Amino acid sequence: MENLDYNNESGSNPKRTRIEVDVANLPTDPGLRIKICNYHPNERDQIRRHYLQNKPCQPVDHDFPQSQFGKTKRRFNLVWFKDYPSWLEHSITKDAAYCLFCYLFRPDTGDQGGGDSFVTEGFRNWKKKEKLQNHVGDHNSAHNIAQRKCEALLNQRQSIQTVINKQSDVEKREYRTRLNASMDCICFLLRQGLAFRGHDESKDSNNQGNFLELLRFLANHNEEIDKAVLENAPENHQMTSPDIQKEIANAAAVETINAIIKDIGDSLFAIIVDESRDMSTKEQMAIALRYVDKLGHVNERFLGITHVNNTSAVTLKSAIEEVFNKHSLSISRLRGQGYDGASNMRDNPSAYYVYCFAHQLQLTLVAVAKNHIQIATFFNLVAKVFNIVGASCKRHDILREKRNAEVIEALKNNEISTGRGLNQEMSLKRPGNTRWSSHYGALVNIIHMFSSVIDVIETIIEDGLDSDQRAEANILIGLLQTFEFVFDLHLMKGVLGKSNELSQALQRKDQDIVNAMKLVDISKQRLQEVSAFCAKNNIDVPDMDDFYQPRPRRKAQNMKNSHHYQVELFYTFSALKGIGQLAEKMVEMKKNVSYPLVYSLVTLALILPVATATVERAFSAMNIIKNRLRNRIGDQWMNDCLVTYIEKDIFKTIECEEIMQRFQNMKNRRGQLSKIS
Known part of the structure; x- marks a missing residue:
């Protein structure tokens, strides 16, 4: 977006084209934001709501760098997020602290509360924690005034528009029924990956599209819904417009991603990245995360798709960092990166790179055979x-x-x-x-x-x-x-x-690299058809420091007796099949608490990506969502449809009320929701 100062006092009023803000792609990192006054006045409240709904940028799993203060090195303290959870933010790019409330509503009061330290410049004096409390100040401080404005903004019942158009309880109930019906239809279509729009959505059209047809079907089978939707709804408040459809889909996608991020928690994770052109020949980059959840299960979750101008290392890295900032993910928790031949991304010495084994296998077999x-x-x-x-x-x-x-x-x-x-x-x-x-x-x-x-x-x-x-x-x-x-x-x-x-x-999502290597060995043995036989040996009590000699003797392995009897036999007696079940068993028996380092090693092995199947499937889904007849679908609209379609198992667990409240708080709505009966 063009950086326009709409509050300039020079007396000039240049005619400039207003650029619509893509709220979904606003920078998350507070150090990268422009001043709120630089946005168009008609868009500021929507931007404020977006930031308030997404909570302060608090990268709790980030490895904060140290800075020199005299003879002592200090850094941002993670505990401060718990002390000031509602407003304190941290910028990874600038290693500075910011105040969300003051960024959104801080009045021009000079140096009160630290001036611009917590708004534009950022606070970096880590040795003086008291400055944070000084910033909050007393009841009438600039910070507390800004906080009250934020709370009032989210309380739509106190808005001027709501007061002017005060609704009765009946109207509120009808609005909830109308919104709930539209949301049910949209959520159903999102899970099925079906198109919404028709060629002609007018009242007398025979091709209104899946959404309106489904809403009409729902109304025909539910008397309460029929009284509140379509022709029985106010003409200018039917909750069926294309913008309403997109906003509901976006709310559903955001809640789905939030559920995934919450499931990851502070766990280590790996990313799987691939690029492909969509139907309109735009280069799209898909990102999936691989992690071990709190129950010890291996998961691969689709995080989203983003348009990139080219596939150079700099562009892809920048896009990945933007996605990380958007979802408050710290690259310090990254322990693996999987790319389908994207060798130009080998620029992070602290990460492991595992190419798609399935692709390598296919290419190798064909090349060798030919x-x-x-x-x-x-x-x-x-x-x-x-x-x-x-x-x-x-x-x-x-x-x-x-x-x-x-x-x-x-x-x-x-x-x-x-x-x-x-x-x-x-x-x-x-x-x-x-x-x-x-x-x-x-x-x-x-x-x-x-x-x-x-x-x-x-x-x-x-x-x-x-x-x-x-x-x-x-x-x-x-x-x-x-x-x-x-x-x-x-x-x-x-x-x-x-x-x-x-x-x-x-290609299984829960496949781990250790088991994958075992499968490779088994396949090699099947292809080579090699069998080894040996004479039986007398049973002796082995020295645990000697190398294990299996009976009957087969190809020797660099494994000590201690490893065999303490690890391999542990798998057998516990009826475990691989380290995936070992992680689950450790969590079940709370051994992950007793042996945290062992559990960390197990999870590190589990999160290393084996194949890029998840992002490959995302591109298959992309061809369903953005097909020849829907080749003009926007990037954000396509991303929201993909997230809810691919991660439908997570999407199904999201309460409808959560999606409804997020939708309601996106902007000032004409209708107000009644309380849940």
Whole structure:
């Protein structure tokens, strides 16, 4: 936003274009904010409400730096947040303290209460805590006057507009019913990822959109709602406008994110980041957090999506820092970063970088396999099958008909069994080098549909459009009907099938890096088909400092007897499967309190990201929310829809009243909510 001083006293009144403020993207860090007087007067109250609703910026898990004061080093004391919870803020960028109340409403009273120290310049004199209490002052201090103005702003019942348009209890109840109905419809659509708007939302339109149609359906089945919504509501207060829809969705998304941030608490976490273009070719960066909650469960939660102008390291880092500041997350709690090949982000020496194992596995398998000339030739033939058989809708229909006829014939001959989920309609799956398990899926479908594919190619040989097309099909069918091709087909299907289980396991949200490495070892053993045998040894009492020798002897590991008997056997006796269950068991038995360092090590291993599956799924959801018909949806609107759609399990736990109160406090509303009966 342009920095405009609307309170200048120079006498000049330049005509300037008013720039609408994007409230959702206002800077959270108090050191980065502009003066409240620099905003347009008509927007100041909305901005004030935004900051008051989001509470003071208090990065409680930040590692505050030390500053030199004479011979002593001092820093901001975390306890001060507890002493002054309602107004004290801290800027990570400037390492300074600020007052939220004074920033929003401080009158011009000179140096009273510290002047601009807690508003624009920031307070840094950490050795004098008494300055904080001096800033608060007495009852009539500038700080307390500002605080009372903040409280009055949030109390809409005392606003001038409310006094002028004083409502009866009946009107308040109708307003609550109307708002609640709109909110229920919007929340339902958000969870389903459905579109809201129609092409024409006028009263007589047959294409009003999902929201209005759902609201009308709800009214038709509830007499109380029917009396308060749509045609029975005041014409200029129906709570159905596009702005109302977006504000309710934003309130729902904010409450969902707040629930996630609360669940994280002061835990360590890792971030998973990826970038992709949306339907309107805008570069979008998705961020997810991986952490261990208070019960010891591993979680990956989608935090949001943000538009970036480019994918350079500086731009991405700046966008990540802005997201962290927005949600009061401290980078000092960051212990892992997962990127899908974004090597330009390797600029934080204190963090571990784990690339997406599933992507690496897919790329490695394809690259290694194609190094063999016979296998490379085989995959080229597979590509030609897809290009020729899948070249037109007509050929797709022929393939489908041939496959259906084949299934019916097999059922008649009792060659295949019937049952729920069996014999589903199939099609050829085109493989992609960066799509997980796509090569395996492609080969499986070719095997199941082999005879149907041959039939389609024979049809092309007979009815092709020209001689070149018929000749190409004739060459291809000759290559497919050879022992070499069929052998390579089944060989690669078996090899990729063994690794496919690993790929699927790596994409689980609760997968941990220790278990992932074990799965890699198991897959290697299955692929290599190696077995080790050994003669039995006499049972001796082992020295705990000696290296453990397993019986029967297999490949030696750098593991001492003490580790085997105290750690590995602990897993067995406790019926634990990996460190994920170990963390849960420690919390259940309160061992995380008795052995905090051990629990910290376990959680550190658990939060290291294994795959970028969560953000990949976010991009799949983005293509649902922002599709070809909705390619003009704004970034904030899309982000709110994505958060509530992807994290619907968290969204479902949010009380409707919480969303309603946040919506109500976004700005001065014409309607006032009645008390909950």
